[in-house]
Amino acid sequence: MSGEAYAVIVTHSTSHAIRAEKVIAGAGIACKLVPLPRHISSDCGVCVRIARVDTDAAIRALTDARVDFEGVHDI
Amino acid sequence: MIYFDNAATSWPKPPVVVEAITGFLNNTGASPGRSGHRLAVEASRIVYDTREVLTQLFNGTDPLRLAFTQNVTEALNLALRGLLHPGEHIITSSMEHNAMMRPLRALEKQGVEVTVVPCSPEGLLDAAQVEAAVRPGTKMIAANHASNVVGTLLPITDIGRIARRYELLFLVDTAQTAGAYPIDMQDSHIDLLAFTGHKALYGPTGTGGLIFGERVNLAGFEPLKRGGTGSRSETEEQPGFLPDLCESGTLNAVGLAGLKASVEWLRGNGIAAIRQHESELAQRLIDGLRDIPGITVYGTHDAACQTATVSFNIAGLEPSEVGERLDSEYAIMCRVGLHCAPAAHKTIGTFPAGTVRFGLGTFNTHADIDAALAAVSALARQTQ
Numbered sequence: 001m002s003g004e005a006y007a008v009i010v011t012h013s014t015s016h017a018i019r020a021e022k023v024i025a026g027a028g029i030a031c032k033l034v035p036l037p038r039h040i041s042s043d044c045g046v047c048v049r050i051a052r053v054d055t056d057a058a059i060r061a062l063t064d065a066r067v068d069f070e071g072v073h074d075i
Numbered sequence: 076m077i078y079f080d081n082a083a084t085s086w087p088k089p090p091v092v093v094e095a096i097t098g099f100l101n102n103t104g105a106s107p108g109r110s111g112h113r114l115a116v117e118a119s120r121i122v123y124d125t126r127e128v129l130t131q132l133f134n135g136t137d138p139l140r141l142a143f144t145q146n147v148t149e150a151l152n153l154a155l156r157g158l159l160h161p162g163e164h165i166i167t168s169s170m171e172h173n174a175m176m177r178p179l180r181a182l183e184k185q186g187v188e189v190t191v192v193p194c195s196p197e198g199l200l201d202a203a204q205v206e207a208a209v210r211p212g213t214k215m216i217a218a219n220h221a222s223n224v225v226g227t228l229l230p231i232t233d234i235g236r237i238a239r240r241y242e243l244l245f246l247v248d249t250a251q252t253a254g255a256y257p258i259d260m261q262d263s264h265i266d267l268l269a270f271t272g273h274k275a276l277y278g279p280t281g282t283g284g285l286i287f288g289e290r291v292n293l294a295g296f297e298p299l300k301r302g303g304t305g306s307r308s309e310t311e312e313q314p315g316f317l318p319d320l321c322e323s324g325t326l327n328a329v330g331l332a333g334l335k336a337s338v339e340w341l342r343g344n345g346i347a348a349i350r351q352h353e354s355e356l357a358q359r360l361i362d363g364l365r366d367i368p369g370i371t372v373y374g375t376h377d378a379a380c381q382t383a384t385v386s387f388n389i390a391g392l393e394p395s396e397v398g399e400r401l402d403s404e405y406a407i408m409c410r411v412g413l414h415c416a417p418a419a420h421k422t423i424g425t426f427p428a429g430t431v432r433f434g435l436g437t438f439n440t441h442a443d444i445d446a447a448l449a450a451v452s453a454l455a456r457q458t459q
Contacts (some may be wrong), residue, residue, distance in 0.1 A: 012314065
């Protein structure tokens with residue numbers, strides 16, 4: 001089931017994560033703010049979780065809205 | 076009781092602001108921008124949404140280019156001290172508050188060159204004189220949108236065009252106008268907009284910010300403080316991106332929750348409608364004061380050219396005595412003296428004694444104006 005495979009979009013800060021979440025949700029893509037997995041970053045904030053199949057569409061939405069992000073990781 | 080000190084801090088606040096503040100303290104409480112638990116995320120969302128409504132209000136480009144500060148003073152310091160270097164030149168007006176003048180005078184001692192363009196005794200600025208002051212090495216023009224002493228509006232769109240023509244940065248101090256007057260960063264070519272939350276935005280004290288336009292290059296920008304941001308925690312270097320570059324330490328999330336509610340309230344009521352009400356009150360006050368023998372009213376005498384802040388003096392009475400008697404005998408609260416703006420008082424000819432300032436707000440009424448006019452008239456009569 002593709003719904004069980006997730007990716008996370010890592011941003012500069014929690015503010016950026018909320019902005020990214022709004023842009024991704026605004027593009028009609030399901031997403032959720034979740035705590036940043038420890039193995040991805042030592043940071044103390046949050047990231048945006050999406051279904052892995054939506055990765056390309058989410059990146060496109062962020063790029064179109066000129067929202068910076070640090071990277072995308074499958075989890 | 077009549078509160079005429081809205082130019083210092085507006086009061087009362089809309090009930091939704093009080094509800095948002097108590098709601099935050101009762102139900103959210105946590106640190107914004109740190110931790111990933113639900114309350115921290117909720118606090119972060121509230122702070123982010125506050126960035127968003129303010130960016131929309133001023134027609135900025137990106138909510139993440141808004142750095143929160145404690146007030147407009149900190150925002151002006153952030154812009155001036157962050158961007159100006161020895162040898163660079165800045166142009167400002169003679170109607171500025173010390174929130175602008177003191178950081179500039181300190182920078183001047185470090186080698187920044189400052190030109191103060193004189194304004195008329197009514198507080199009016201001729202944009203052509205600003206253009207005439209531009210020279211090689213000029214980096215920035217910085218001006219208030221309206222005087223905190225007489226309320227006179229400066230022609231910020233004209234100045235913005237000049238700044239854009241010469242590729243200068245344009246910093247606007249909107250302390251007296253944010254919330255009271257429509258402000259559009261794009262139309263007025265504003266690169267740096269400094270605002271405070273506790274005056275005409277009707278938010279709580281301890282809130283304000285600086286909005287960075289897209290033309291502001293952050294390379295080499297010096298923040299006022301460095302510290303924890305909740306981001307890039309693995310490094311001991313300050314992040315170079317906004318807003319974290321300028322937002323070290325836990326933000327005033329409870330205050331920002333109140334500010335978000337107040338901005339939404341303002342937008343719901345319509346700034347144009349608020350402006351019309353305040354303008355009517357201001358003109359009624361100006362005309363009434365000018366009818367009283369022994370009163371001098373400063374500024375343009377035209378509410379269309381100013382905010383709802385009116386300065387005057389009673390012949391034969393010190394401003395401090397007028398203020399004390401208005402409070403003790405009539406329960407009218409106002410501000411007297413120099414209003415932290417010696418340059419403006421020198422310009423209008425009231426330095427060093429100052430003036431009596433009535434700062435009107437949206438909750439004032441025609442009845443308040445009439446009661447105040449009767450009180451001032453009685454004081455003036457007793458003095459003749």
